[in-house]
Amino acid sequence: MDDKEALRVGAAVRRRRRTLGLTLAAVATRSGLSVPFLSQIENERARPSARSLDRVANALETTTARLRAAADSARAVELVRAGEGDGARRVVRGRHQLSALEFTGEMDLGREFQHRNDEVMYVVEGAAEVEAEGQAYRLERGDTLFLSGGVRHRWRATMPETRLLVVAVAEHVDATNDPRR
Numbered sequence: 001m002d003d004k005e006a007l008r009v010g011a012a013v014r015r016r017r018r019t020l021g022l023t024l025a026a027v028a029t030r031s032g033l034s035v036p037f038l039s040q041i042e043n044e045r046a047r048p049s050a051r052s053l054d055r056v057a058n059a060l061e062t063t064t065a066r067l068r069a070a071a072d073s074a075r076a077v078e079l080v081r082a083g084e085g086d087g088a089r090r091v092v093r094g095r096h097q098l099s100a101l102e103f104t105g106e107m108d109l110g111r112e113f114q115h116r117n118d119e120v121m122y123v124v125e126g127a128a129e130v131e132a133e134g135q136a137y138r139l140e141r142g143d144t145l146f147l148s149g150g151v152r153h154r155w156r157a158t159m160p161e162t163r164l165l166v167v168a169v170a171e172h173v174d175a176t177n178d179p180r181r
């Protein structure tokens with residue numbers, strides 16, 4: 001692990017710990033590492049060795065690879081220019097906490113979706129029809145529809161000039177808060 005990656009893994013460790021609702025003390029007990037050292041990792045004042053990071057990952061019920069992937073997106077700045085893509089384009093590239101897609105034109109993907117994480121649909125231009133949990137919604141320019149994780153839905157753009165932005169918590173991020181899991 002290079003210095004740059006080692007420093008950025010702290011934010012990923014903190015996010016994962018908070019997602020699990022754990023204290024630093026609980027992670028210390030699970031990992032065998034000290035609370036001050038874990039705090040230094042999270043605050044990017046200490047660089048964990050590969051062995052220490054493996055112990056932290058195990059304590060956080062994940063893998064070092066997932067922590068590194070989350071670290072890769074911790075401080076990213078990317079520009080996606082307009083006009084890239086045809087019909088559907090990613091407006092956030094790579095493996096980040098958010099996934100964002102823009103759909104352009106009269107489009108019907110013809111299938112139902114169900115994502116484990118939350119999603120927001122925003123109509124930039126035109127109109128769309130969304131069916132979610134058996135209820136129909138007509139969205140027009142400027143309208144936003146929030147769908148919590150697990151909601152079954154399907155949608156279609158109803159006008160040729162429709163531009164629909166869909167932003168969701170990425171599938172690789174476990175942002176659900178289901179006590180049965």
